[in-house]
Amino acid sequence: MSRLSSLRLPRGVARPGYDRGGKSVGIVHFGLGAFTRAHQAWYTDRAMDLHGGDWMITGVSMRSPEVGEQLNPQDGLYTLAERSGDGTHLRLIGSVAQVLLAGADRAAIVDHLAAPGTHIVSFTVTEKGYCRSPDGRLDHALAARGFYPLLAAGMERRRQAGLPGLTLMSCDNLADNGHQLRGLLREDLAARDPALLDWFEAYCTTPSSMVDRIVPATTAQDRSQIETMTGLRDDGAVVTEPFSQWVIEDAFAGPRPAWDQVGAQIVSDVAPYESAKLRMLNGAHSALAYLGLEHGHAFVHEAIADPALRPLIHRLMVDEAAPTIQTGSGQDLHAYAEALLRRFANPALNHRLIQIAMDGSQKIPQRWLATLAANQQAGRTSPAILTALGAWLRHVRGDVRPVDDPLAGELAVVWAAQGEEGVLQAVLGKGGLLPSDWCPDVTYAHLPRLGEALA
Ligand code: CS2
Numbered sequence: 001m002s003r004l005s006s007l008r009l010p011r012g013v014a015r016p017g018y019d020r021g022g023k024s025v026g027i028v029h030f031g032l033g034a035f036t037r038a039h040q041a042w043y044t045d046r047a048m049d050l051h052g053g054d055w056m057i058t059g060v061s062m063r064s065p066e067v068g069e070q071l072n073p074q075d076g077l078y079t080l081a082e083r084s085g086d087g088t089h090l091r092l093i094g095s096v097a098q099v100l101l102a103g104a105d106r107a108a109i110v111d112h113l114a115a116p117g118t119h120i121v122s123f124t125v126t127e128k129g130y131c132r133s134p135d136g137r138l139d140h141a142l143a144a145r146g147f148y149p150l151l152a153a154g155m156e157r158r159r160q161a162g163l164p165g166l167t168l169m170s171c172d173n174l175a176d177n178g179h180q181l182r183g184l185l186r187e188d189l190a191a192r193d194p195a196l197l198d199w200f201e202a203y204c205t206t207p208s209s210m211v212d213r214i215v216p217a218t219t220a221q222d223r224s225q226i227e228t229m230t231g232l233r234d235d236g237a238v239v240t241e242p243f244s245q246w247v248i249e250d251a252f253a254g255p256r257p258a259w260d261q262v263g264a265q266i267v268s269d270v271a272p273y274e275s276a277k278l279r280m281l282n283g284a285h286s287a288l289a290y291l292g293l294e295h296g297h298a299f300v301h302e303a304i305a306d307p308a309l310r311p312l313i314h315r316l317m318v319d320e321a322a323p324t325i326q327t328g329s330g331q332d333l334h335a336y337a338e339a340l341l342r343r344f345a346n347p348a349l350n351h352r353l354i355q356i357a358m359d360g361s362q363k364i365p366q367r368w369l370a371t372l373a374a375n376q377q378a379g380r381t382s383p384a385i386l387t388a389l390g391a392w393l394r395h396v397r398g399d400v401r402p403v404d405d406p407l408a409g410e411l412a413v414v415w416a417a418q419g420e421e422g423v424l425q426a427v428l429g430k431g432g433l434l435p436s437d438w439c440p441d442v443t444y445a446h447l448p449r450l451g452e453a454l455a
Helices: 034-038 040-049 066-074 106-115 148-161 176-192 194-203 220-230 272-294 300-305 308-326 332-344 353-357 360-378 383-397 408-428
Strands: 026-032 056-061 077-086 087-091 096-101 118-125 168-172 209-212 238-239 245-249 265-267
Touching: 026 040, 026 096, 034 040, 034 238, 040 056, 040 087, 040 308, 056 066, 056 106, 056 265, 056 360, 066 077, 066 096, 077 220, 087 220, 096 106, 106 148, 118 209, 148 176, 148 194, 168 176, 176 194, 209 272, 245 272, 272 300, 272 308, 272 332, 272 360, 272 383, 300 332, 300 408, 308 332, 308 360, 360 383, 383 408
Parallel strands: 026 056, 026 118, 056 096, 077 238, 118 168, 245 265
Antiparallel strands: 077 087, 209 245
């Protein structure tokens, strides 16, 4: 029995009512980090609780054995703590069956992908996990070390066995994530086997999805707090906010859990929700990260309380990002911005700015550059994003703290070669390191500084 046996949990901790032992796996998920444990696994847990189905999740970690080491000895069980100024609510999550490690458990992973009961393969592998080159196409050398070979082997087994296709669902913060995943898989499969590509095209779908829940990395202090509340040691615990949103394109290849019965929205077009989330929430987050760190803050709630930063973040969301978004029916971007400001201010989350700052080269295209390009084309200015862009460039210069970014080396080389005169054009201009539709029409030295932007 795991140390988290639900029988021993104190009252007040919600727990699944279904018989876990009687359920089988329906989902293989690549990248079972804290985010998915607080999001998709939580939706799936409640969906099975209320509406049944065999939707246990097999997680696959690509590199680090840590998540498996935390969850497998606990039978996949873990505690989800929802935290706000009003207190902490705990729920035991039962939807994770096990965690496998790509390097060590290849055969078992392929077996799960090829199992008749598996209908959905989902991904939170982070932006860089898709192995794209800066032009957005598949980098085949990188992809050979990613999820692609495993997925192709699983699909080939399904094809040969005459099994149904799969719903392949990206849950990462990429623009049009389903479409991007489809394009990358096409490139991968075309290079492997045209017959497998045909099978994929005929039988597999790649719905887009917008995922949203703020999930800071769990700390030792979080684990101690949860242990004090439950009396149990939980190495897999995750901490999040009360808010959660999941909008999924209605494009499933086969059955799915009753996610729509537990709060997910299944819609025909995800794009308006996705652009709002990426350009407003994530765009504001990245600006808070680089400007906040520069101004001595460690956490999101501290940065958003800074009177120099808050109006700039408001401006970024409402005056710069919102006008570039084609809203769907009933979408109110002003109300959305206000709700985001309240979520950022949650004093109980301790969401570290440095966590958001990592991998900026993979994040800013969909968070800032799309907005900058649309505003440039419409003749509107974007001073708040340009201020944040300056802070990002200083961040990746790396003279204050180490840079955690797959392009850190390239960015350092550009800084050294170009200096302040040429860096902006060399990073973002046509043919730059991160080619963008936005053409920088100023140099780095002319980017506004905090305080000037709103003057
Ligand atoms: C954050 C996101 O780390 C980051 O880059 O902006 O993880 C953010 O917290 C989530 O997308 C919220 O849904």
